[in-house]
């Protein structure tokens with residue numbers, strides 16, 4: 001959350017930056033980014049969606065707009081001085097887009113300085129909500145963007161593979177957070193070992209890792225432990241086919257609390273609807289074609305929880 005003051009010292013409107021990630025490809029990260037953006041605009045918010053998928057950017061397609069002439073690529077590689085120059089109108093009132101980078105494999109893992117510069121520029125954009133589509137995977141750059149944004153939302157679908165990846169993602173992002181917090185090379189080495197889920201030390205959970213870190217640097221272990229309560233990622237279940245699948249978010253939350261000691265906020269679910277596929281095929285924004293659908297209502301419910309910036313939780317009624 002960013003409450004800036006203008007030149008006259010007046011309080012400006014609050015700005016919220018949400019980063020959308022997930023441990024698996026094709027689970028709906030871009031679909032959710034695009035349509036959550038539209039749902040927030042419906043609530044009178046000014047929104048910018050950013051395609052930070054550095055491998056296979058396609059957010060513009062899900063908003064029903066052609067590939068914009070300028071993109072994040074111009075900022076990263078072609079000397080564009082301010083990311084603002086890449087802002088593109090989407091035709092949806094109050095919704096702007098920064099399109100992503102295509103097919104630059106060398107960029108799929110940018111240096112820390114570049115990541116911070118990109119995020120600094122994204123944070124300086126003028127909007128009530130900025131939603132950043134981080135793309136797929138569990139690479140350090142996705143973890144870092146997730147962490148820099150301060151409001152990370154991760155998406156899970158109800159299939160076992162997506163759930164497995166979700167736990168790996170949470171574990172990975174959490175360990176990465178600790179990695180970025182220390183300069184002690186011995187501690188870094190332990191965290192690097194722990195990043196491999198099948199590590200010979202048997203480090204699985206944050207408390208296993210804390211125990212190992214405590215052996216070489218007690219002070220750092222204490223700092224790590226203290227910081228645990230300030231990490232509260234948010235979760236959305238996408239493509240739920242029934243209520244049981246929708247409520248899976250509560251189970252994921254319990255598992256994370258029990259095994260990782262990490263608290264999640266469960267923002268809600270989005271139902272499965274074949275019309276999502278059809279709207280993508282047509283190259284149209286789902287909200288434009290199916291504004292009264294149950295899926296649109298699910299996304300609006302999540303937008304309500306985000307629109308005050310607090311990311312309040314879904315509760316059973």
Ligand SMILES: Nc1ncnc2c1ncn2[C@@H]1O[C@H](COP(=O)(O)OP(=O)(O)OP(=O)(O)O)[C@@H](O)[C@H]1O
Nearest residue numbers: 025026027028029030031136239272273276277280
């Ligand atoms: N709620 C839903 N109901 C039905 N189909 C869905 C839903 N959400 C996503 N999909 C389907 O999943 C496809 C992939 O969605 P999307 O491109 O948003 O995924 P992604 O996670 O961004 O993928 P990538 O990892 O390639 O970036 C969509 O084209 C659509 O067919």
Ligand SMILES: [Mg+2]
Nearest residue numbers: 029030053135
């Ligand atoms: Mg995508």
